[in-house]
Amino acid sequence: MTVETRSSARVHRAWFVAAAAFVALLAAAGFRAAPSVLIDPLHEEFGWSRATIGAAVSVNLVLYGVFAPFAAALMERFGIRRVAATALFVVALGAGGTVFMNTSWELILCWGVLVGAGTGSMAMSFAATVTTRWFVRHRGAVTGVLTAAGSTGQLVFLPVVAALAVGDGWRTASLVIALAALAVVPVVLLVVRDHPADVGATAFGSPAGSPAGTEPVRPVAEGGSARRALAVLFQAARTRSFWLLAVGFAICGATTNGLVGTHFIPAAHDHGMPQTTAAGLLALVGVFDVVGTIASGWLTDRVDPRLLLGVYYALRGVSLALLPQLLANSVQPSMWAFILFYGLDWVATVPPTVTLCVRSFxxxxxxxxxxxxxxxxxxxxxAASAAGAVRDRLGDYALAWYVAAGLAVIAAVASVSITRSGKPAPAFAR
Structure with a gap:
């Protein structure tokens, strides 16, 4: 009996690996969802300015992004399972460490460095590595589901963290997140394997008759992954398309994770809205985010991705310009409309951006x-730091929303300005 026949007689191991990866990504998303809920409690207890707390969030976000290009290199050298388990442990260490902090530098160390590095090691590269090694068929669908795990984590954790922070204190909320991350470590160690060949299998959907489909072979990792990543950066940075994509996506991050993701809850609280209510609204963004990402992927196959990005960013700018008038002490229909749109638009930018990267490079x-x-x-x-500084200096977030709206318009112009070339993508030296 061949490996493929045995695999078809039961649920393929790839689905268990994908499920464990989803749970791991969901757990890692927990503490990344916490900052917006804990800003006010930390400000009240320690007297730290929102700009100081925002600086810790900024370090977290920077490390989360910077680690992403190198995460695959770490996984090639040490394996998916070891890197993921270590990353979850580091997230738990950072979350649990905040309970004992007394100074702002400890907040930056725990909240910024440790959690940023841990979650950065489990960013999109983790999902891409799992799906590439374990799936041939349904690879795109599984990648979409794993990418959505961050939004689902926000949905699951935000209301819980908000309720704990209000009812039992922010330390209890931090400990719950730390324990949740630790609880997933055994799941990763027991279920996840680096390659299908480690369990005598092949990737799900490997075509029968091909070498990969008839004999489980563990791929040999190529060296120099980090060097390759840096070489690609230097070559891409010489092109106009890279900088237009980078500017647009930098503004995307500023108007989502940095501004709304971090400061929406304290901004709503400034207008008299309970923190738990604001957290529930932000969690709904995560629900609509999943729908918007799937729909955007479908549209990207049918519509010029440059135009899609232009429309997404332009509409985002309009919604941000209107937000200061929508904030109130209770949830009005107009706020529901904002949450619906912003959720659909939140990560809808990812599929067209990925498509343009592949088309150009x-x-x-x-x-x-x-x-x-x-x-x-x-x-x-x-944006996380700048918006906090605006709030400290002016007493409200209005200017931050208006500046973000203007930046979104710039992102829309940058996106539609990307050259649509029929020439083959350049070959990058290895």
Missing amino acids: GEAGPIVFGWVFACHQLGAAF
Whole structure:
């Protein structure tokens, strides 16, 4: 009996690996969802300014982005299972460590460095590595589901963290997140394997008759992955398309994770809305985010991705310009409309951006997207700190919303300005 026959007689191991990866990504998303809920409690207890707390968030976001291009290199050298388990342990260490902190530098170390590095090691590269090694058929669908795990984590954790922070204190909320991350470590160690060949199998959907489909072979990892990532960056940075993509995605990060993801809850609380209510609204963004990402992927196959990005960013700018008038002490129908739209638009930018990276840079496209995603997180980090400084100086967030709206228009112009070339994508030296 061949491996493929045995695999078809039961549920393929790839689905268990994907499920464990989803749970791991969901757990890692937990503490990344916490900052917006804990800003006010930390400000009240320690007297730290929102700009100081925002700086810790900024470090978190920067490391989350910078680690992404190199995560695959770590997994090639040490294996998916070891890297994922270690990353979850580091997230738990950072979350649990905040319970004992007394100074702002400890907040930056725990909340920024440890959690940023841990979650960065389990960013999009983790999902891409799992799906590439374990799936041939349904690879795109599984990648979409794993990418959505972050939004699902936000949905699951935000209301829980908010309720714990209000009812039992922010330390209890931090400990729950740390325990949740630790609880997933055994799941990863027991279920996840680095390659199908480790369990005598092949990737799900490997065509019968091909070498990969008839004999389980463990791929030999190529050396120099980190060097390859840097070489691609240097070559891509010489092109106009890279910088237009990078500028657009940096603004995307600034207007999502950096601004709304970090400051929506304290901004709503400034207008008298309970933190738990605001957290519930932000969690709904995660629900609609999943729908918007899937729909955007479908549209990307049928519509010029440059135009899609232009429309997404332009509409996002309009919604941000209207937000200061929508915030109130209770949830009005107009706020429901904002949450619905912003959720659908939140990660809808990812499929067309990935498509443009591949179209412009060929086989190096995924690596280029890793660097473009790093720009996304740099934009998010800047917005997280800048919005906090605006709130400290002016007493409200209005200016931050208006500036973000203007930046979104710039992103729309940059996106539609990307050259649509019929020439083959450049071959990048290895």
